[in-house]
Amino acid sequence: MLRRLLAAAGLAVLITATLIVPGPPASAATLTNVLVFSKTAGFRHSSIPNGIAAIQQLGAANGFTVTATEDAGQFTTANLARFQAVVWLSTTGDVLDAAQQSAFEAYIGAGGGYVGIHAAADTEYDWAWYGALVGGYFASHPAIQTAGLRVEDQTNPSTAHLPATWTRSDEWYNYRTNPRSSARVLINLDEGSYSGGSMGDHPITWCKNYAGGRAWYTGLGHTEDSWTEPAFTRMLLGGLRIAAGAVQADCSPRTTQPTAPVALRAQANNRIVAAENAGAAPLIANRTAVGGWEQFDVVDLGGGNVALRARINGLYVCADNAGVAPLIANRTAVGAWETFALITNADGTVSLRAQANGRYVVAENGGNDPLIANRTAIGPWEKFTLVPA
16 A cells, blocks of 8 residues: 555755864774865855865864865875865866876775765766766756755764754755665755755765765755854764764665655544644644644655654654553654554555554544554554555
């Protein structure tokens, strides 16, 4: 039922004062020297000086040296070997000659690290090796506006601090190709939250292993204000550490795409389940129409298991207190209490069995009471229909 539904619906988050974060753990000691390259042969972003200053502040706060340059002559085998990561900061156009390109390829091949920021994807269109490194070339962008971002990987060192749904303003790139098949997508844009998205499934931050080295890219960072956002700069610090090999990160591709939101209709009373009080109160089947509180992402965990993430607050539904308490959307990560077996019934409805206690979720008292995982068998009150939201 879920597979059919999702197919029908379509596979659709003051520089010094804000940049200082806790010092790196011992495992990050190898990050000692970073090169920031910001040469432009096309459009030049006014935020480049802000970016350089911010990365220098990150270095000062976290024990690594930052060398900023627009001199492509620094791309020699001997010079690049001094750096654990090279940041391409909103570079544009053709910025390296053939010999410099070869030196950078050798650097990555020897285990070097690449960090691409924003217009790094608007660079070196005739150098296919670079295009594969960055993961996707720039195609277009709408006007700067606020959008919702979905954090797909909350275990990655660069995104673990972020909420499941992150709202911010930036210039949102569309890319010529989707990097999902070759990279671990870390953050995905919700195209329904802004105007001008053209990709459907729209990765905006990712990491990958490539040609012997490591790459981390984000489309964020166009605006000058980005560089004083603690959440953004902390994400960038994690990206630098990943690229440098200073922290362990799983950057293998995970091809499961985010899905269009769904709503759950309880068979007990034919009402829609709501994350009541914007997710602050337990789930209850009491609505006649789908609005913001009634939209959920069904996250495929594999093995027939799913998690439900409420769109209203970006939090996962939990069989709280190991299923003793009613279901509530209040968790930032998926564990046993947030895992449910999705069971397709013979009549086309679905039921949810909580991993927390092995019990089925019920629209208690014919839907008059909050949902709770306390039933040992499936009857009418334990059946739901998934409908496009």
